[in-house]
Amino acid sequence: MRTILIDDKKNLTLEELKAVFLNETISIELTASAKNAIEKSANYINEIIKTDKVIYGVNTGFGKLAKVLISKENLQLLQNNIILSHAVGTGPSLDSTIVKLIMLLKINSLARGYSGIQPCTIEFLIRLFNENLIPCVPSKGSVGASGDLAPLAHMVLPMLQEGEIE
Secondary structure, three states, rough: OOOEEEOOOOOOHHHHHHHOOOOOEEEEEOOHHHHHHHHHHHHHHHHHHHHOOOOOOOOOOHHHHHHOOOOOHHHHHHHHHHHHOOOOEEEEEEOHHHHHHHHHHHHHHHHOOOOOOOOOHHHHHHHHHOOOOOOOOEEEEOOOOOOOOHHHHHHHHHHHOOEEEE
């Protein structure tokens, strides 16, 4: 089995992406520097939450509710609800190879340590990838300017014990 090491600065190579696309047996692992970057970013967000400083989408509503502060007791519910509300795709599922590539690219991006993601979240995605448990992601539909919010929401539904896994 080949292991792809993901750190906080590395760009994936075409060879690595091709190996995933060709369904080679690949595992991924975070380096110590990626783990440190993720942890540092998560700690930063956790410290800000303790101070009641307002951070859009972390402790506020979204869109027109951007100025509405969400209580600390409801922050977990807010994060769960944003995933559930964006999981609105439809149509046949994307090919599992494409979803696996999406997962790898998202993990690589999150490993840079700029998102404030909790370490357990990225570790969950890595575990799904490594155990070849691929979330079913509908091929049609999205929300938001980036166009990837619905597919990404479906990708992480298993963290909420929702959605389907192939």
